[in-house]
Amino acid sequence: MKTKFKWSHLYLVIVFILLYLPIMYLITYSFSDGSRMTNFTGFTFKHYAALFADTRMIQIVIDTLLVALLSSLVATIIGTLGAMAINTTSRSVVRNSVLSLNNILMVSPDVIIGASFLIFYTALKIPLGFGSVLMSHIAFSIPIVVLMVLPKLQEMSQSMLDAARDLGSTNGQIISRVIFPFITPGIFSGFFMAFTYSLDDFAVTFFVTGNGFQTLSVEIYARARQGIDLEINALSGVMFIFALLLVVGYYFIQTNNQSRKAKHQALEESEALAHETTH
Amino acid sequence: MKKSTNAAYYIPYGFWLIFFVIAPVVLIIYQSFFDINGHFTLSNYQTYFSSGTYILMTVNSVWYAFVITFFTLLVSYPTAYFLHYTKHKQLWLLLIILPTWINLLLKAYAFIGIFSQDGGINSFLGLFGIPAQQILFTDFSFIFVAAYIEIPFMILPIFNSVEELNEGLVNASRDLGASSWQTFRQVIVPMTMSGVKAGVQAVFIPSLSLFMITRLIGGNRVITLGTAIEEHFLTTMNWGMGSTIGVVLIVAMFIIMFLTGERNHHRKEARHEN
Numbered sequence: 001m002k003t004k005f006k007w008s009h010l011y012l013v014i015v016f017i018l019l020y021l022p023i024m025y026l027i028t029y030s031f032s033d034g035s036r037m038t039n040f041t042g043f044t045f046k047h048y049a050a051l052f053a054d055t056r057m058i059q060i061v062i063d064t065l066l067v068a069l070l071s072s073l074v075a076t077i078i079g080t081l082g083a084m085a086i087n088t089t090s091r092s093v094v095r096n097s098v099l100s101l102n103n104i105l106m107v108s109p110d111v112i113i114g115a116s117f118l119i120f121y122t123a124l125k126i127p128l129g130f131g132s133v134l135m136s137h138i139a140f141s142i143p144i145v146v147l148m149v150l151p152k153l154q155e156m157s158q159s160m161l162d163a164a165r166d167l168g169s170t171n172g173q174i175i176s177r178v179i180f181p182f183i184t185p186g187i188f189s190g191f192f193m194a195f196t197y198s199l200d201d202f203a204v205t206f207f208v209t210g211n212g213f214q215t216l217s218v219e220i221y222a223r224a225r226q227g228i229d230l231e232i233n234a235l236s237g238v239m240f241i242f243a244l245l246l247v248v249g250y251y252f253i254q255t256n257n258q259s260r261k262a263k264h265q266a267l268e269e270s271e272a273l274a275h276e277t278t279h
Numbered sequence: 280m281k282k283s284t285n286a287a288y289y290i291p292y293g294f295w296l297i298f299f300v301i302a303p304v305v306l307i308i309y310q311s312f313f314d315i316n317g318h319f320t321l322s323n324y325q326t327y328f329s330s331g332t333y334i335l336m337t338v339n340s341v342w343y344a345f346v347i348t349f350f351t352l353l354v355s356y357p358t359a360y361f362l363h364y365t366k367h368k369q370l371w372l373l374l375i376i377l378p379t380w381i382n383l384l385l386k387a388y389a390f391i392g393i394f395s396q397d398g399g400i401n402s403f404l405g406l407f408g409i410p411a412q413q414i415l416f417t418d419f420s421f422i423f424v425a426a427y428i429e430i431p432f433m434i435l436p437i438f439n440s441v442e443e444l445n446e447g448l449v450n451a452s453r454d455l456g457a458s459s460w461q462t463f464r465q466v467i468v469p470m471t472m473s474g475v476k477a478g479v480q481a482v483f484i485p486s487l488s489l490f491m492i493t494r495l496i497g498g499n500r501v502i503t504l505g506t507a508i509e510e511h512f513l514t515t516m517n518w519g520m521g522s523t524i525g526v527v528l529i530v531a532m533f534i535i536m537f538l539t540g541e542r543n544h545h546r547k548e549a550r551h552e553n
Contacts, residue, residue, distance in 0.1 A: 037392030082292030
């Protein structure tokens with residue numbers, strides 16, 4: 001039994017080494033004095049210096065972040081409204097068909113989304129570039145926001161809304177004072193996921209971007225096709241740190257949500273207990 | 280009152296549904312009936328089914344996706360299973376998820392370095408006096424890199440299904456005299472099947488369409504449905520034929536979803552659920 005346990009650990013360790021080796025390999029050579037990913041000749045920061053001096057690359061990073069930020073912001077607004085629309089739809093046929101339509105973009109392969117959006121923009125004579133990329137990112141981020149916000153809306157009890165209405169709140173007040181604070185965690189998760197979707201995307205952007213506009217993924221692809229360039233390794237070092245920060249940030253949001261939920265549950269339980277004792 | 284606010288919520292969202300969900304799907308089907316000169320025709324479908332090249336390409340693409348999914352599953356199932364029994368499993372899980380946050384193209388790029396003539400693998404082999412091998416631009420490299428990228432997306436759903444497994448049933452099976460192998464085959468595997476199906480779905484469909492990996496790692500030797508679509512749309516500009524292959528890919532997607540049950544969650548969602 002004991003030895004079997006160790007075998008399973010060995011297996012896990014091998015899988016983890018396999019998972020991380022390529023990433024570490026990439027980052028290690030970002031400090032190499034050579035110009036290829038072979039024969040580590042000496043330690044240097046010159047590729048990082050070259051990266052930070054590369055104005056074209058910096059412009060691309062800014063553009064990528066701008067698209068990610070704007071698209072996730074707009075997608076969060078439209079997605080939240082969509083979730084509220086679905087939540088107030090009482091006919092289950094309509095509701096289920098809207099939900100299925102919602103999920104189409106989530107299961108479609110990226111190539112199909114990219115190709116069909118390209119046909120769409122061309123048919124409407126929308127020029128390819130920043131605008132088309134931004135619209136596409138908004139479009140493929142909306143369904144995930146809906147899926148993040150909808151469960152929060154469903155958790156909300158009808159009696160709370162009735163109480164607010166009985167106490168004389170207007171519709172606007174109910175939305176801003178009751179519904180909105182309650183679903184905020186879902187909105188934040190949705191925004192965050194939309195942001196990472198946008199940063200991650202390559203295939204859709206590749207299809208709908210023209211010659212003038214580049215995002216980071218498209219640029220990496222273009223450079224990687226030309227062969228090894230240790231500036232990309234330096235870039236991957238920077239992006240690895242950024243990914244780490246994002247993961248930590250996301251888990252912070254998650255645990256915060258969970259502790260809030262736990263607090264909520266504890267509160268409900270104590271209320272139930274108080275209720276029992278008074279009887 | 281309630282009706283009208285409902286309608287107001289639907290305005291931006293409905294606009295999105297019509298213009299960015301329904302319209303593109305309709306357009307790609309519509310486009311598949313036009314030839315390169317813009318004439319309405321069924322010739323794209325005719326070409327697809329009659330010329331052996333397209334059928335062969337589709338069969339090849341499905342075969343590659345199958346091999347990738349198979350190896351991914353082979354590595355992922357034990358990983359997910361063993362992970363369940365580790366002490367700090369949330370931390371381990373976080374470590375599995377972290378690589379999925381690294382840009383896919385950077386991971387592919389890493390392998391250009393590792394697999395190249397004077398790269399990591401060949402210098403390692405060189406230590407044993409083995410001459411440099413051509414690894415990059417082979418079927419092996421394509422399958423290896425695709426499987427590498429997909430592994431976390433297979434581990435997560437299987438891990439979740441192992442977590443949901445009722446430990447009591449496993450113990451009951453052992454108490455009733457089943458061997459470890461019997462317990463595994465007849466209790467654990469059937470009860471984690473939903474995770475395996477979700478994982479297969481999350482890996483198989485992208486494997487049909489990962490065109491960037493075929494370009495960067497497979498050279499131009501490996502052509503998948505995704506590569507063919509990209510080629511027709513962005514290089515030869517034959518959108519009609521590209522759309523036809525797109526329709527084939529959509530059909531393939533539905534077949535896979537039908538075979539693996541309709542747990543239609545996007546794979547990227549999986550990494551946020553834990």
